[in-house]
Amino acid sequence: MQTQDIQSDKGIGFAVLFSVVTVIAAAWMVAAGDQLTTAISFAVAIIAACLAVVGAHAFW
Template sequence: METGVSSDKGIGFAVLFSVVTLFAVAVMLAVDDQLTTAIGFAAAMVAACLAVAGTHIYG
């Protein structure tokens, strides 16, 4: 039996950073500049990692 208060922070972080990931992918696909595409890819990867990490830390 688990004692303590449960929280939905893990799900909230996952949803928040998933939306950021989708925005970064949209920027990556919409822009023709190679540097901006690379920045969008990097932002998508960081946001996806933070979504998983938030789920593991608070879940």
């Protein structure tokens, strides 16, 4: 007997989207001149990386 399994590509889309945001924020962190901008870029990169993992698992 086969059960229904609905799979969506949203998980992959969210993972890719937030991974791109993570890479951009990490690059901005390296290129930033002052410490405050570096800290904000690091926070954005960490949050986006966490959301990439959550997005991949939430729609699996």
